[in-house]
Amino acid sequence: MVGNKAAATACKLARVQVASAFPITPQTTITQYLSEMHANAEWDFDFVNVEGELSSQVVVQGASRIGARTFTCTSGPGLLYMHHPMQTTGSGRLPVVMAVVHRSYKGMQPDHSDLMSQEWTGWGHWYVEHAQEVLDSILMAYKVAEDPRIRIPIAVGYDGYVLSYTAEPVEIPDQALVDEWLPPNKPIPEVLPDKVNKATFGRGFGGEADPQVPWKVHHDAILKIEEVHQEVMDSFEKTFGRRYGNAMIEPYMMDDVDVAIIAMGTIAGTCKAAVEKMQKEGKKVGLIKLRSYIPFPVKDFQEWSKKLDAIAVVDRSICPGKGGPVYQRLRETLYDMKKRPLTLQFHAGLGGKEVRVRDFELIGDKTLKAVKSKKVEEPVTWV
Numbered sequence: 001m002v003g004n005k006a007a008a009t010a011c012k013l014a015r016v017q018v019a020s021a022f023p024i025t026p027q028t029t030i031t032q033y034l035s036e037m038h039a040n041a042e043w044d045f046d047f048v049n050v051e052g053e054l055s056s057q058v059v060v061q062g063a064s065r066i067g068a069r070t071f072t073c074t075s076g077p078g079l080l081y082m083h084h085p086m087q088t089t090g091s092g093r094l095p096v097v098m099a100v101v102h103r104s105y106k107g108m109q110p111d112h113s114d115l116m117s118q119e120w121t122g123w124g125h126w127y128v129e130h131a132q133e134v135l136d137s138i139l140m141a142y143k144v145a146e147d148p149r150i151r152i153p154i155a156v157g158y159d160g161y162v163l164s165y166t167a168e169p170v171e172i173p174d175q176a177l178v179d180e181w182l183p184p185n186k187p188i189p190e191v192l193p194d195k196v197n198k199a200t201f202g203r204g205f206g207g208e209a210d211p212q213v214p215w216k217v218h219h220d221a222i223l224k225i226e227e228v229h230q231e232v233m234d235s236f237e238k239t240f241g242r243r244y245g246n247a248m249i250e251p252y253m254m255d256d257v258d259v260a261i262i263a264m265g266t267i268a269g270t271c272k273a274a275v276e277k278m279q280k281e282g283k284k285v286g287l288i289k290l291r292s293y294i295p296f297p298v299k300d301f302q303e304w305s306k307k308l309d310a311i312a313v314v315d316r317s318i319c320p321g322k323g324g325p326v327y328q329r330l331r332e333t334l335y336d337m338k339k340r341p342l343t344l345q346f347h348a349g350l351g352g353k354e355v356r357v358r359d360f361e362l363i364g365d366k367t368l369k370a371v372k373s374k375k376v377e378e379p380v381t382w383v
Contacts, residue, residue, distance in 0.1 A: 001170050003163035006131040007099045007156075008033035009170075010138035011071050012043055013178045018063035019071040020048040020056040024078040025108065026160035027101040031073070053078040057085040057096075064094040067187025069142065072096065075160055076103030079114045083121065089153045090122025091218065095145035095185065096153040097138060098123075101160045102265070109352020110160040112265065112317040116293075116325050122218055124154040124225050125294040127264040131168040134158050136242060139173075139182060143232045146185045150228055152221050159266040161352070173240050181239045226295050245289070248297035251304075253279060254286035258309045259367045262326060264290045265316060267348065267355045274360030285364040290326060298333050305334050310342040312367040314360075314383075316349040323380065342370050348383035359383050 001009065007030050011019060023031040031049065038047040046063075050056045053074050060070035074082060079100055089096050102110040105117070115125060124144070128137050134156065141154040158164065226248055233247035244250050253275050254260065263271045268289040278285045288304065288311075290297070305311070315324025322328065327345040334340050344367050349355045363383065370376050 001131060002029070002165050002167050003131045003134050003158055004029040004101065004165070005033055006135040006170050007073065007138060008037065009172060010135045012037060013135075013173065013175060014069065014071075014139055014142050014182060015043060015179070015184070016045055016071045017068040018046045018048070018060060020050055020059035021073050022050050022053050022056050022078065024053070024075050024103075026103060026110075026164045027073050027075040027078070027099070029164070030099060030101070053081040054085055057082045057089060060096050061085060061089050061092065061094055064089075064096050065092070067185060069146070069185045070096050071098070073099040073101065075101040076105055076108075076114045079118060080105060083118065086118060086121040086123065086153075091214070093151040093218070093221065094153055095142070095151055097141045097145055098153065098155045099134070099138065100155050100157040101164045102157055103160045104351050107351050110162060111350045111352065112157065112315075113350070115155055115157045116317040116319075118155070119294065119325065122152070122222065123294065124152055124222065124292070126154060126156050126292055127290065128156060128158045129266055129268050129289065131163060131166075131170050132242070133244060134163070135170055135172070136236065136240070136244070139178065140229070140232050140236055140247075142185075143182055143236075144225060144229050147228050148186075148188065149224055150221055151188070152225060157265070162266045171242075177239060181235065223295050226292070226297065229292065244291060246300070248292045249300050250289040250291055252287040252289060254288065254304075256284065257286040258284040258371055259312065259364065260286050260288045260304065260308050260310075261312045261314060261360065261363060261367070262288050262290055262330070263314045263360075264293070264326070267314065267316060270355055270357055271314070271360045274357045274364065277357065278361060278364050283364060283368060285368065293326065293329075296329050296333065301330060301333050302337060305337055305341050306339055308341045309371045310344065310367050312344045312346060312363050314346045314348050314363065316347075318347055318350065342367075342374075342376055344370060344376055345380045346383055347380065355383065
């Protein structure tokens with residue numbers, strides 16, 4: 001099945017109760033599949049086809065507030081239109097799950113600029129490689145988001161066209177197994193700890209108030225996602241027989257290498273082919289597929305940095321004037337390390353530009369050259 005059908009099928013398996021969406025390329029067929037499933041009464045849920053993406057986010061907010069399991073989806077400019085209510089979903093600690101089918105905001109083709117631009121909205125951000133991972137990650141996203149320790153919305157991002165409309169073999173888990181593994185969402189009162197209520201509602205009314213407390217509580221909850229996500233990955237493997245690294249990262253052919261390439265989404269699959277080829281040629285280059293951008297796998301990268309001479313970061317997005325978001329986050333992560341590997345910044349695949357096996361070979365060769373000369377000659381390379 002195509003990636004978009006894998007997303008809709010995951011909603012069915014998760015027994016989503018309220019889904020809302022507005023069609024936008026290349027997300028459109030998720031809306032279509034959900035509409036057909038609703039018309040055919042494939043399971044008991046409400047589907048709301050709204051007049052725009054802002055409304056679709058507000059619909060799932062309202063449903064989530066009263067305890068429904070909710071889903072929405074969008075792409076590119078539609079996600080930008082959602083920006084305002086996404087802040088409320090995050091601040092309200094509402095466990096909404098959203099599929100973001102990547103589309104550049106500078107064109108119709110995919111890159112990661114749409115979801116990366118929502119970095120400050122208070123959601124978890126996951127990036128996936130193939131259709132099976134789309135289905136599995138959406139199921140896991142519900143289990144993580146609805147955990148009482150978390151209660152944070154999660155966006156599952158995957159590349160438009162390349163994955164949304166490409167058919168791949170997908171194993172659909174047994175519904176009874178999913179029902180046992182993912183029980184119904186348990187509504188919790190939307191009452192935050194007392195000190196947070198005072199901070200939120202006490203200002204100007206004589207109450208004891210610290211307006212920073214809601215921000216701290218929200219921030220701490222996002223950081224807890226890592227531990228819960230890893231627990232969920234372990235239980236997912238035990239139940240369904242599949243896993244994706246430790247949930248945060250997925251190393252590939254990383255035994256006895258000097259250099260690692262960090263990549264996300266579908267181009268990580270291309271990188272795997274390049275790594276296999278390079279290692280056959282005796283080049284010690286491996287791949288670390290980044291699955292979770294928020295929260296960022298700080299401990300994982302700090303541990304890997306002790307074993308590596310250099311890391312090449314391939315960002316499929318850019319903050320103009322600043323650089324690649326993953327590169328910047330990695331540099332921050334490694335700043336206090338006594339032994340820091342060289343870090344090289346690459347931009348590839350923006351605006352849907354094809355990223356080929358030989359492109360990753362060039363990235364590997366350039367990184368190995370930096371290890372040999374012990375310096376980074378260029379601050380950034382556009383592939």
